[in-house]
Amino acid sequence: GAGVSQTPSNKVTEKGKYVELRCDPISGHTALYWYRQSLGQGPEFLIYFQGTGAADDSGLPNDRFFAVRPEGSVSTLKIQRTERGDSAVYLCASSLTGYSTDTQYFGPGTRLTVL
Amino acid sequence: KNEVEQSPQNLTAQEGEFITINCSYSVGISALHWLQQHPGGGIVSLFMLSSGKKKHGRLIATINIQEKHSSLHITASHPRDSAVYICAASYNNNDMRFGAGTRLTVKP
Numbered sequence: 001g002a003g004v005s006q007t008p009s010n011k012v013t014e015k016g017k018y019v020e021l022r023c024d025p026i027s028g029h030t031a032l033y034w035y036r037q038s039l040g041q042g043p044e045f046l047i048y049f050q051g052t053g054a055a056d057d058s059g060l061p062n063d064r065f066f067a068v069r070p071e072g073s074v075s076t077l078k079i080q081r082t083e084r085g086d087s088a089v090y091l092c093a094s095s096l097t098g099y100s101t102d103t104q105y106f107g108p109g110t111r112l113t114v115l
Numbered sequence: 116k117n118e119v120e121q122s123p124q125n126l127t128a129q130e131g132e133f134i135t136i137n138c139s140y141s142v143g144i145s146a147l148h149w150l151q152q153h154p155g156g157g158i159v160s161l162f163m164l165s166s167g168k169k170k171h172g173r174l175i176a177t178i179n180i181q182e183k184h185s186s187l188h189i190t191a192s193h194p195r196d197s198a199v200y201i202c203a204a205s206y207n208n209n210d211m212r213f214g215a216g217t218r219l220t221v222k223p
Binding site for chain 2: 033035040041042043044045056058091093100101102103104105106108109
């Protein structure tokens with residue numbers, strides 16, 4: 001069975017541009033998480049979906065960041081007017097039920113570089 | 116101040132040595148996770164524990180709820196164990212806080 005996949009694996013963009021990052025969770029997993037990892041640091045929580053709805057978006061740094069999961073499976077993280085500080089690896093994870101004691105399965109990440 | 120603190124930040128060992136990585140967290144949690152991250156970003160969940168001790172092969176994870184402390188041990192370390200090991204605490208609201216990671220290098 002396929003794990004969590006993310007596309008693209010690498011994205012280079014210019015400051016001010018718009019980017020979309022995609023996450024395909026494990027089939028049947030209701031919970032989906034987005035994290036951001038800067039160089040040399042642990043991941044940082046951005047947003048958590050339970051089904052189609054964003055159950056907790058308290059980690060999104062500002063209103064340039066937005067995420068959707070319209071059919072409860074694939075999710076897209078959208079970043080408007082990118083800034084150099086947005087450069088990081090964006091990780092997606094999914095879990096079966098979303099209980100805090102569930103194992104989260106991580107994707108390989110998308111490395112975003114804003115020039 | 117990060118709510119999850121790991122030590123050491125970097126660790127170099129010789130093949131065969133016993134490895135210990137420590138993790139402290141500041142408030143009550145629902146579970147403590149140990150993750151392994153290889154170069155290139157892939158993260159694998161090693162353990163999830165809320166009490167006691169778990170063992171998988173050469174890896175052992177322990178947690179002391181009263182002291183808010185967890186340890187990851189690797190016995191008979193091998194160069195293929197070289198990776199970043201991350202401790203993460205999950206809370207009832209599904210918030211998950213990560214430590215900064217411990218970079219382990221095992222030399223042959």
